[in-house]
Amino acid sequence: MIKELQLGMLNNRWIETKSIVIYGFGVVARKCIGMLSQDFHIPYIIDNAPEKIGTVYNGIPVISQAEALMKEERLPIVIIGTIGVYKSISEMLSKAGLKEYEDYCLLDLFVAEWYWHNRKQVHLVEVHTTITTRCTLKCKNCNMFMPYYKKHIDITLENFKEDMDNLFRVADRIFSVGILGGEPIINKQLPEMILYLQENYGDRIGEISVITNGTILPDDRLIDVFKKCNVRVHISDYTSTVPYEKRLREFESIMADNDIEYRTNSSLVWCDFGFPDNSFNFNNVRNHMMECFPIFRGINDSKLYFCHVAWSAEKCGMYTLQEEDCFDIKKIDKFNEEQVKEFINYSLGGNEKWSLSLCKLCGGCGVDNKKYVKAGLQADAGER
Numbered sequence: 001m002i003k004e005l006q007l008g009m010l011n012n013r014w015i016e017t018k019s020i021v022i023y024g025f026g027v028v029a030r031k032c033i034g035m036l037s038q039d040f041h042i043p044y045i046i047d048n049a050p051e052k053i054g055t056v057y058n059g060i061p062v063i064s065q066a067e068a069l070m071k072e073e074r075l076p077i078v079i080i081g082t083i084g085v086y087k088s089i090s091e092m093l094s095k096a097g098l099k100e101y102e103d104y105c106l107l108d109l110f111v112a113e114w115y116w117h118n119r120k121q122v123h124l125v126e127v128h129t130t131i132t133t134r135c136t137l138k139c140k141n142c143n144m145f146m147p148y149y150k151k152h153i154d155i156t157l158e159n160f161k162e163d164m165d166n167l168f169r170v171a172d173r174i175f176s177v178g179i180l181g182g183e184p185i186i187n188k189q190l191p192e193m194i195l196y197l198q199e200n201y202g203d204r205i206g207e208i209s210v211i212t213n214g215t216i217l218p219d220d221r222l223i224d225v226f227k228k229c230n231v232r233v234h235i236s237d238y239t240s241t242v243p244y245e246k247r248l249r250e251f252e253s254i255m256a257d258n259d260i261e262y263r264t265n266s267s268l269v270w271c272d273f274g275f276p277d278n279s280f281n282f283n284n285v286r287n288h289m290m291e292c293f294p295i296f297r298g299i300n301d302s303k304l305y306f307c308h309v310a311w312s313a314e315k316c317g318m319y320t321l322q323e324e325d326c327f328d329i330k331k332i333d334k335f336n337e338e339q340v341k342e343f344i345n346y347s348l349g350g351n352e353k354w355s356l357s358l359c360k361l362c363g364g365c366g367v368d369n370k371k372y373v374k375a376g377l378q379a380d381a382g383e384r
């Protein structure tokens with residue numbers, strides 16, 4: 001388990017490198033490789049899945065670990081994926097005699113360290129923002145606790161602009177900015193939000209994505225904006241628990257007919273977070289948080305959340321966060337290096353003494369939570 005990721009952990013070999021190898025050719029890697037290729041030579045990607053070996057992505061060949069380790073030149077290996085993926089790759093590499101932070105490290109740490117040392121820039125991997133807490137579904141185990149809201153929140157275009165302006169005042173580049181809900185298409189200002197993001201910060205974002213359940217068909221205006229801004233649409237498919245196959249297929253057809261890049265995730269695996277009805281009570285909260293280590297940060301109310309779930313836990317009225325649980329971006333002086341470094345270190349999970357208070361109660365998605373549930377199971381009528 002990673003104990004801590006902080007600036008200063010990588011040596012000069014990492015800071016000075018102009019070439020890297022990517023290990024892990026999954027969804028997250030596809031979000032990042034385009035932008036990474038602008039600054040680094042990537043001679044090959046490592047992945048051990050037979051169907052990926054031998055393929056080429058953006059001109060970069062995908063090869064197996066065995067083939068990579070036979071190469072004479074040992075380049076720094078940047079692992080891209082969830083913390084679970086990182087752990088299993090890390091085990092394979094250490095068995096092969098490679099050392100963590102010398103030979104390989106997690107993408108988040110590498111980009112934080114490299115861009116800060118070389119350019120005094122802040123580089124984040126993935127940030128999500130919630131634009132409505134309303135949803136067309138009522139999932140029992142919604143990890144944003146949407147069924148618990150008594151009074152729903154719709155983020156206005158002005159709120160959204162303020163959040164993005166504050167975020168990009170501090171962050172120089174972000175591989176992926178995700179817009180979600182609830183169901184984000186419910187918010188009628190979604191097209192204007194995407195346009196604002198693209199027009200003002202598009203050159204600093206790898207991809208803008210929208211995460212939807214595919215129950216509401218996009219209108220012509222939204223389709224135009226998706227196309228114009230190259231939005232990648234992630235469709236969470238809950239049809240194994242909710243009967244809306246026809247609608248989902250219609251949604252997919254609209255995406256395909258308009259050449260909008262989309263991906264339907266039909267193999268969602270959810271953990272029961274326990275919170276708030278059957279909360280956990282972890283003793284070592286830091287260890288538990290680092291086992292979970294969400295891949296994305298959250299931005300709402302101009303605050304950066306190490307875990308976006310925490311924002312919603314408070315907003316739905318089931319939890320009160322502590323001041324140090326989130327980072328108020330408005331307070332950062334971009335020209336104060338110590339403050340900016342503190343922000344980067346927070347985004348990496350803070351130091352060993354810090355933990356997000358909600359993690360004591362929340363089961364999360366790490367290997368220490370084995371309570372799996374079927375994704376999208378609906379709450380009974382009257383429940384919540």
Ligand code: SF4
Pocket residue numbers: 273288289292293294307308309310356358359362363364365
């Ligand atoms: S365990 Fe902590 S980090 Fe993981 S989802 Fe829950 S609150 Fe977020």
